[in-house]
Amino acid sequence: MTMVDTRTDIPKTPTLPDAQTVTEVTHWTDRLFSFRVTRPASLRFRSGEFVMIGLMGDPDPKTGKQKPLLRAYSIASPSWDEELEFYSIKVQDGPLTSRLQHIRPGDQIILRPKPVGTLVHDALLPGRRLWFFATGTGIAPFASLIRDPQTYEDYDKIILTHTCREVKDLEYGRQLVETVRSDEMLRELIGDGLDKLVYYPTTTREESPRMGRITDLLRDGTVFRDLGIEDFGPETDRAMVCGSMGLNLDIKEILESHGLREGANSDPKEYVVEKAFVG
Numbered sequence: 001m002t003m004v005d006t007r008t009d010i011p012k013t014p015t016l017p018d019a020q021t022v023t024e025v026t027h028w029t030d031r032l033f034s035f036r037v038t039r040p041a042s043l044r045f046r047s048g049e050f051v052m053i054g055l056m057g058d059p060d061p062k063t064g065k066q067k068p069l070l071r072a073y074s075i076a077s078p079s080w081d082e083e084l085e086f087y088s089i090k091v092q093d094g095p096l097t098s099r100l101q102h103i104r105p106g107d108q109i110i111l112r113p114k115p116v117g118t119l120v121h122d123a124l125l126p127g128r129r130l131w132f133f134a135t136g137t138g139i140a141p142f143a144s145l146i147r148d149p150q151t152y153e154d155y156d157k158i159i160l161t162h163t164c165r166e167v168k169d170l171e172y173g174r175q176l177v178e179t180v181r182s183d184e185m186l187r188e189l190i191g192d193g194l195d196k197l198v199y200y201p202t203t204t205r206e207e208s209p210r211m212g213r214i215t216d217l218l219r220d221g222t223v224f225r226d227l228g229i230e231d232f233g234p235e236t237d238r239a240m241v242c243g244s245m246g247l248n249l250d251i252k253e254i255l256e257s258h259g260l261r262e263g264a265n266s267d268p269k270e271y272v273v274e275k276a277f278v279g
């Protein structure tokens, strides 16, 4: 069951370097949670970018000194949001997330205000359809991008695919799409038919209406049949990919076989890729 934790008596004094204060924590499953923090007034970022966040590490047994323990995290909120949102895994023996999963509103985290990343509009040439391929927490950068008006201004159709093992792992994304579709400002851009934003969730382990790896469903044409798409190719389609190393490589191969080329900030092309985690 989803549990939301909010608190109003939030302390104002930062005690960590680059400290930001946690304002809300939502536990989605025993392995997934999201949280919101205050946004540094000077932080500008492009929707889809990531930053380094973390906590102070344990004191060194010899010197007693503490060093920040930082990890890369996609900013899940759009660039216009007053706060910053993150969507996180809980790795039980993970140096950071074994502790981060216990944060509560009012706590502080460290946030290095240097956003970077390739999952940005600037790294793609103009196109008609934009695909977001995500697995697991790889949906985080797209949680930012599907809340950014530019996404709907630049494309006729946005297709968000999200693949997880179990149905409950899809809940953050499902609620997000619902929020976007009911948002007054975005709704105007998406249109009343709401068909400009297509949500395509799949599960690989638990039974659900659409099962299978997205790579298999692309290779055997199921995705294209389901969505009525006959002309997938470099003239019309753009894609952003965020998953495990294996998933990224497989999708790259599929996209390349359809004639799409990998782009970068300095050299925009038809698709871009980023790892959702290392390992």
Ligand SMILES: Cc1cc2nc3c(=O)[nH]c(=O)nc-3n(C[C@H](O)[C@H](O)[C@H](O)COP(=O)(O)OP(=O)(O)OC[C@H]3O[C@@H](n4cnc5c(N)ncnc54)[C@H](O)[C@@H]3O)c2cc1C
Binding pocket: 050, 071, 072, 073, 074, 075, 086, 087, 088, 089, 091, 093, 094, 095, 096, 097, 098, 136, 137, 140, 141, 274, 275, 276, 277, 278, 279
């Ligand atoms: C560019 C980039 C963006 C990232 N954005 C996010 C994000 O938005 N949300 C997020 O939760 N993590 C994200 N990560 C992963 C994140 O940096 C950490 O690895 C994660 O927070 C776990 O930290 P840890 O210290 O607890 O364990 P680590 O020592 O970092 O990881 C331990 C092991 O856990 C597994 N693992 C780590 N992260 C994940 C994950 N997200 N999903 C599934 N398995 C994982 C891997 O097998 C890894 O070897 C991102 C990584 C990169 C490179």
